[in-house]
Amino acid sequence: MPALWRLTPGLTLRYRTWDNEAYVLYHNLTSDTHLMDAAAIEVLEALRSAPAPIEALAQALRLDASHLEPLSELLAELQEIALVECLPVPLPA
Structure with missing residues (x-):
């Protein structure tokens, strides 16, 4: 299921x-x-404007497809400390 990442509401x-x-x-x-580190701050700043799927976030950060796994790991770390959250997006019927 596709997902959107966003800053934790109120952060x-x-x-x-x-x-x-x-x-x-x-x-x-x-x-x-x-x-x-700078990478974490760049991700948080990118999500400040709007929620985004990981692919759009990578594009905004000018990362290629080879960086999706490290970006996913960073997002998981930020989620563990309640800085971001992942929202499932239902697929259209």
Whole structure:
């Protein structure tokens, strides 16, 4: 079943960076802080504007098909810490 990825509703992206390598993100819904890399921040920023299927997200990030598996793994990690969620999209009848 196709799926859309989106930021967790109510999440406000607040983060700081040092040398554009290490990012500390504050999760306003849980009051946790997370150490992130640039790739994770790019994914979160891409999802800020609208939910997207992984293929569209990869295209927005200018990734080719060989990067879908690592992107999928990153999305799963972000989902584990409640920064994103996956919404199943029913197929048309």
